Amino acid sequence: MKKYKILSLLNSETPLDSIVINGWVRTKRDSSSFSFIEVNDGSCLKNIQIIAENKLSNYNDIKKLSIGSAVTVYGDLAESKGSGQKWEIQAKKFDIISIASDSYPLQKKRHTDEYLRTIAHLRPRTNKYGAVFRIRSELSFAIHKFFRDKGFKYIHTPIITGSDCEGAGEMFKVTAIDPEKAIKINGQSDYSQEFFGKPANLTVSGQLSAEMFALALGDVYTFGPTFRAENSNTRRHAAEFWMIEPEMVFCDINDDMDLGEQTIKYLTGYALKECKEDLELFATFVDKELINNLENICSSDFIRLPYEEAVKILKESKEKFEYEVSFGKDLQAEHENYLAGQYFKKPVILYNYPKSIKPFYMRVSDDDKTVAAMDILVPGIGELIGGSQREERLDVLELRMEECGLIKENYWWYLDSRRFGTVPHSGFGLGFERLLMLVTGIKNIRDVIPFPRTPGNIEF
């Protein structure tokens, strides 16, 4: 008796004798002398149909099987006499591992995403969420494959950081001290009592660390969790999310845009090729245009547009915007949506943003007005990638830090990299969940991450 995944049985070329499968009952239909039981093991979207005849010694128990129950089936893979499927299993022995209580919340019908969020521990057992998380797994692998094939090294940057400002939003504080017992001196927290002897936070980006390794190993990337304590309540933001951050040496903003575009195209193409069956579900039930959109992303060039020209387009458009557009002001969501969703109807790379609205580490252009920053905007999602060429000149970088009100001493090691063999280098951050939203057509970030963390929500 050989153990099989349902995926491999459904793809079998020939009938097979003496096989074993393990899984959970998705649905059951009784006939006069036997039952049809569909079992799923998570290996693929489809269930396999089991024929359990009343000759089986425990048939009375099998007849009472509830949805969600765990079973092990021994039998033969045979061609199905019915029309809905090629293969089915003729059960010779049918072990009931455990019975799911009839209060099992998942029913044989479509549930709303909002309801399924309240049972996030059970939702991966549904077709839709099973598909999401299989795709999530496949694309995680694809990320490593993409970068490894290009000669990038994978770097693990710290999750806990001592930098109190990495220039990307509010941070979660990390402490081992019970707040009830925290010692205060003149009303001020005494950080010398802290685990690290100074304030610590959860990382908002691995970029600064990755830069150090790029200057040693060459092109590198990180792929890990990232934390933002912003009180963001939108369908595109989570407090904990996964980010891919490549950092390339001897590389300018144009190379950076090239890599960003290639990455999105590769991962989209990978999903189209390797996750066909799961993607079909989304194309059928979530977004009818999905496959078309994804194919367009793979095949057509992204628009590249300097910020200044984007401002011009927006000013000349007849569209009525709530917020005014002018050089030096950051573009609002409505502007980005207009450019990517309506004007070009495809991904747009905006670059050369005004210096005044971007962080200290971005390279100052010759005009001294802009920095070598780039954002990749995608219809329906907005910003998928944010990146830049880094300021590699020590004197300019120090000046920018002063302008941005940062304490240089805290960044001594970062500045060291500009003293010892500094080179032009660039990188970006790609939001993994936003990529999954793009690939699946799912509209809410909470539905592409196993247990989403958002303001006021840390159940599970």
Place this chain on the structure above:
RNA sequence: UCCCCAGUAGCUCAGCAGGUAGAGCAAGUGGCUGUUAACCACUUUGUCCGCGGUUCGAGUCCGUGCUGGGGAGCCA
């Protein structure tokens, strides 16, 4: 954090102008059938989100809080 919308059975929803609740699905029982979101018949189920108010009377109107959704800001 701000603006808008919603909160009725396990799930999805109806309940039009204030008169104390209903459908489909699920669940339970029986029947039928190589079925496939199976089908047919019968049966069960409710602090109408919480609190306060208006009224003879509130699921329905008003206030407030909580939860969820959408949009904005912040960004990936």
